[in-house]
Amino acid sequence: MSSSQIVAAQDNLNRVVRFMDTTAGRDKIVRLLQYSSRFFGWWLVNNNRLDLAKKFSSIEAHASMARKVFRLFKSIAHLQTAAKTWMQETDTVVSLTTVIQNLSLAIWLYYDHVIWAHKLGLIQRDLAPLSRKSNTFWLIAMLCGIAKATYLIHITQQLAHTTTKADMVESLRKRQSEFSLELVRNLLDLPIPVTSLSPRLAAVFPTGLVGLCGTLSSLIGIHQVWSKIK
Incomplete structure (x- = not known):
């Protein structure tokens, strides 16, 4: 191995370490484990390998609980982003979608924390309405993200056509x-809260498809976090 290859390998290793040192990086890896386990568990059930499917179901459950720990107090950051955007953003569409998105994420995380506390036995709550509220606000945040991304794609497309600077x-x-x-990424994540809120759509989107969509969106999320690591 040449010296340049050794340096490149060391740089990549350092980047991996920096990636895994971030909460977002670890969360995306565990999220990938969570939804890929859901997909493989569904596939194994459909192939009558129930014992192995139970193991993947257990992995999914533990990964889900781990991610709830990663998300503790993250709602504060979303509230800060909403306030900062409201005061500084001049584009009305970007401002409204970003504010609503982050407020919805903050409320979603609040219910997520309550569900986590219930599962740990710290408090006793009825999980069904909590889950509905959690998924409703997550869906609202996702729809705002879709609307904002679509709008920004359109705006950058227009600007690219009007500028002459390479x-x-x-x-x-x-x-x-x-x-x-x-x-x-947001479109792939849509089936997750939608199927939780609508039994009819849950019949259209089997667990395996939801798991596959979550796996693909997790890979995109890993790429997005990775691209920010220098």
Whole structure:
């Protein structure tokens, strides 16, 4: 192995360490484990391998609980983002979608924390209405994210057509790619709260499909976090 390859390998290893050192990075990895376990568990059930399916179901449950710990107090950051956007953002569409999205995420996390506390036995609550409220606000946040990403893709497309500077066009195309990836991620995540809220749609979207969508969106999330690690 040449010295340049050794340096490249060391740089990649350092980047992996920095990625795993972030809460977002660890959360995305555990999320991938959670939804891939849901998919494989469904596949194993459909292939009559029930004992192995139970193991994947257990992995999914433990991964879900671990992610609830990662998300503790994250609602504060969403409230801060909502307040900052409301005061500083001049684009009305971006402002409204971002504020509603982050407020909805903060409320979703509140219910998520209550569910977590109940599952630990710290408090006693009726999980059914809590789950409905949690998924409702998560769905609202997702729809706002879809609307914002679609709008920003349109805006950057218009700007790219009107500018003649090559570096500006390249920058706009890069941003457009990022917005498109965010749009795809939110669209893939849509079946998760929707199937929890609607039994009819749950029949249309089997558990395996929801797990597969969650797995793909998790891979996109890993890529998004990874791309920010220098």
